[in-house]
Amino acid sequence: ELKVEQNPLFLSMQEGKNYTIYCNYSTTSDRLYWYRQDPGKSLESLFVLLSNGAVKQEGRLMASLDTKARLSTLHITAAVHDLSATYFCAVDFYGGATNKLIFGTGTLLAVQP
Amino acid sequence: GAVVSQHPSWVICKSGTSVKIECRSLDFQATTMFWYRQFPKQSLMLMATSNEGSKATYEQGVEKDKFLINHASLTLSTLTVTSAHPEDSSFYICSASSTSGNPYEQYFGPGTRLTVT
Numbered sequence: 001e002l003k004v005e006q007n008p009l010f011l012s013m014q015e016g017k018n019y020t021i022y023c024n025y026s027t028t029s030d031r032l033y034w035y036r037q038d039p040g041k042s043l044e045s046l047f048v049l050l051s052n053g054a055v056k057q058e059g060r061l062m063a064s065l066d067t068k069a070r071l072s073t074l075h076i077t078a079a080v081h082d083l084s085a086t087y088f089c090a091v092d093f094y095g096g097a098t099n100k101l102i103f104g105t106g107t108l109l110a111v112q113p
Numbered sequence: 114g115a116v117v118s119q120h121p122s123w124v125i126c127k128s129g130t131s132v133k134i135e136c137r138s139l140d141f142q143a144t145t146m147f148w149y150r151q152f153p154k155q156s157l158m159l160m161a162t163s164n165e166g167s168k169a170t171y172e173q174g175v176e177k178d179k180f181l182i183n184h185a186s187l188t189l190s191t192l193t194v195t196s197a198h199p200e201d202s203s204f205y206i207c208s209a210s211s212t213s214g215n216p217y218e219q220y221f222g223p224g225t226r227l228t229v230t
Contacts, residue, residue, distance in 0.1 A: 031217050042206050042224040043157075048215065088156060092217050098145055098170070099217055101208075103157045 002027050004091050006104040014112050016078050021107045023072040023089035031092035032072045033101065034063050036085045043088070047074075079111045116140050117209050119222035126197055126229055133193045134225045136207030143209035146190035147219060148182060151204040163190055187212070197229045 003026040013019050023032070031050050035043040047056045049065035049072060056063050060083065062075045072089055086108045090101040116139040126132045136146060145164050149157040161182050163169040169182035181193040190209075194201055204226050208219035 033218070035221075040226075043221045045218075045221075048218055050215075050217075090157075098162050098164070100147065100159055100162055101219060102159070106156050 002091075002093060002102050004089065004102050004104040006087075006089060006107050008107060009105060010108045010110075012110045012112060013076075013079050015080055018078065019076050021074040021076070021087060021109075023074070023104050025070050025072075025089075025091045025102075025104075027070075027091070027093060028067075029070075029091045029093060030067055032065050033090045033092070034072070034074055035088045035090065037088060037106075038085050046087075076109075079109075081111045081113060084109055084111045114140055115211060115214075115220040117207065117220050117222040119205075119207055119225050121225060122223060123226040124228070126227070128198055128229055129196055131193055131195045132197055132227060133191055134205055134207075134227075136190045136192070136209070136222055138188045138209045138211075138220070141209075141211045141213070141220075142187040143190075144187075144212045144216065145210045146184055147208045147210075148180075148190075148192050149206045149208070151206060151224075153204075157206065160192075194227065197227070199229045202227055202229045 005024050007022045034046040047063040052067040054065045060077045065072045088106050089104040118137045120135045148160045151157045160175045161169045161171045163184035171177045184190040206224045208221045
């Protein structure tokens with residue numbers, strides 16, 4: 001069974017601190033995506049990682065992909081309150097007829113002042 | 114670019130009635146459209162994948178006779194929830210992948226919140 005697990009599920013952190021969210025998946029894939037979801041809203045695309053060793057950074061967020069370890073990380077640097085949201089990773093999986101995304105469990109991030 | 118819209122953004126219907134949700138790609142042609150369901154505080158679960166002019170492919174456990182998907186054009190897909198019941202209340206999100214650009218990237222609509230009373 002294809003599984004995409006995120007760790008931690010809930011993260012409360014103080015402003016200015018650093019932390020990493022982990023995304024482990026159980027099948028071979030070279031493509032992984034990170035999304036942000038605010039309460040009551042749909043998904044906002046953050047990063048598209050298309051190969052082993054890919055690293056992308058945007059502001060205080062940096063994502064990386066290790067396809068051999070089947071692991072992606074989302075690193076938060078000097079967190080600010082505006083980063084509070086739920087973060088999802090999603091693995092691109094070829095299901096036999098078409099590619100589809102399998103989403104991780106999600107990480108609820110709460111940044112405290 | 115790559116904007117996907119959904120209509121309606123929210124809908125309330127009575128148990129036993131049917132409701133249709135539209136998903137449109139506004140500025141690109143969508144090879145494939147996807148329908149997801151998200152219950153409160155949970156992740157997104159893929160319901161079905163549809164290609165223009167073809168029958169949708171449903172994920173295991175999704176009732177194809179209850180969730181009717183039509184992908185009539187390269188810019189429009191519809192999801193009809195038939196004989197809706199309170200347990201169908203959820204946040205329904207569609208996405209689309211483009212015929213150009215990264216074929217593996219999906220662009221997400223704003224979602225439709227369905228409440229069945």
